[in-house]
Amino acid sequence: MLDLEAIRSRFPALASGDVILDNPGGTQVPRAVTDRIVRYLHETNANHGGAFPTSRASDEVVAGARSAVADFLGAARPEEIAFGPNMTTLTFQMARSLSREWKPGDEIVLTRLDHDANVSPWLLAAADRGATVRWLDFDPADCTWNVEHLRSLVCERTKLVAVGWASNSVGTVNDVAGAAEAAHAAGALLYVDAVHYAPHGPIDVALAGADFLACSAYKFFGPHLGILWGRYDLLERTFAYKVRPAGDAPPDRWETGTQSFEAIAGTLGALEYLAWVGESFGGDALPALAGRHEGRRPALASAMTAIRAYEATLSRALLEALDAVPGLAVRGLTDPLRFDERVPTFSFTLSGHSPRAIAEELGRRGFRVWDGNYYAVGVTERLGLEGTGGMVRVGAVHYNTPEEIHRLGTVLREIARS
Ligand SMILES: Cc1ncc(COP(=O)(O)O)c(C=O)c1O
Structure with missing residues (x-):
């Protein structure tokens, strides 16, 4: 309770x-967010990778936030988390990279239930590459789509399926694991927009079977910051549009330019707040966890399970x-x-x-x-x-x-x- x-x-x-x-x-x-932001700007405000103490301290805050987000999403490792301005920009970035391999005749599947941030980036990338877009419709009576319909839309030419975990418009929670199965059976990747679901329930990227998942901290009690999770092997091998001096390994290759370190610090504050919710009120609400049980993962999963209930x-x-x-x-x-x-x-x-x-x-x-x-x-x-x-x-x-x-x-x- x-x-x-x-x-x-x-x-x-x-x-x-x-x-x-x-x-x-x-x-x-919560106050934990503004406290973190103020502390960051007053005490550790410096750019990334310097040889002096505040730069090192800034990098430590970012590393702490990355680990906490990995715990929040059930990522296998913190390097699977990339920060960016917002979910829309990260999705445009990923669409540009993933679609480099698409050819005319290739197909992607989009839904009519999604926020346009998980539609237009893919639509425009498909137009650039001459790929065909298939639409997963929803039933207007209850605003749900079903996996059977999705299965009928995918085939060996399908490169990507993009679905939302929950609808920001009508609140439907979608069968992401079912979508993953359908996408993978056809050899396609699954890109999940978890922006609307993130404040409402536990996310486990491993259980969901996603390949990429994007969300936004300002929708789960944090500041304005975009978050992208991707399977490490995919983040490592997918072509990244980046500047030459930036690191080649994930997450550096996906974090273009200087990040909003204060927003990253504030996101850590939001997750510290949620971990407090889990520790204080989560009780025995801890769900079965796939993957890691380390760090704040149990407290965060417990918080989100109690919140969902x-x-x-x-x-x-x-x-x-x-x-x-x-x-x-x-x-x-x-x-x-x-x-x-x-x-x-x-x-x-x-x-x-x-x-x-x-x-x-x-x-x-x-x-x-x-x-x-x-x-x-x-x-x-x-x-x-x-x-x-x-x-x-x-x-x-x-x-x-x-x-x-x-x-x-x-x-x-x-x-x-x-
Ligand atoms: C479901 C959903 N997806 C994506 C977005 C876009 O997120 P951002 O503002 O971080 O680009 C929103 C924002 O309202 C949303 O509700």
Whole structure:
């Protein structure tokens, strides 16, 4: 059981009294993050690889953060983690590198459920190489796709399958391990966008069977920083666009230019916070771990398992609150028996009110929510909502409470009546 009072007291932004439900666009940060950032800039601010103490200390902070991220994702070794500006930029970088080998007639599979950061980089790379794009559609009734359909799309010409672990638009959690099996059976690589799943549940890249996985620290309680995990052998042998003096071994060959060391330090702070959650409230929630059991891995896996369990309560509260609003239609999974297939990210439309007008009215009343397509443009297009302002999205994380969601329901019912 999470102690919400203890958890919330660690996040200065929660003192505003606002109900923060724009979390899929970026979460708030615990004090551990800002403390790390300030300490980095005040005490160890120096570039990489120098012969003097602050440069060495800076490199140590980065190494500590890399190990912590490896523990968070279940990576086999820290060198499998590369930092970058954000997930989108890292994915463009990887698409450029991986597609160097593609030829006309080769194929890739993309989904209509993904954020465009896991679509456009591959679409553009395929266009550059003359490769064919196959689309994995989703069922508009519940916004899920199935692995059988994916299996029918791959063949010996498939080079890459790109899927999201969870949808930032409608909250669906996808069968990543099934996608890995399907991709690998055809000899293709699997690239996973875990940006939306990372704050909600445990990630184990080995169990998932991914070849590459990207996420963003600002979505899991850290600062703005992109993270790429790749299988070491792939990071080592895939062509990297890099400057000549940069190291040839992973991760150096993937980290182009000077990194945001303060953001890397802050990410370490976020993972120290999550390890505290695991140690304090994880109890016996520790899942079976593949691979390493070292460092912060058990505490982080335990935290994310406890968070996932708590968030099922938030999903039920959200569904109940939204269901009670006349004229409101939730898009995505609404069967509570299938809530292990979703995270508490709900999108909806309300008849007679545009998504922007609802978000504005909620904003005036202290509820921070998003509206539009949130860059998951394939979803709003498929649902026929792209031309009508998209949807309103309310996305809870573990610092939200059922009481906040109850208040949201009350206000939405008032808006529906107005
Ligand atoms: C599911 C998903 N993937 C990718 C991204 C892009 O991440 P970044 O902002 O780090 O480029 C986002 C951002 O909203 C997202 O929600």
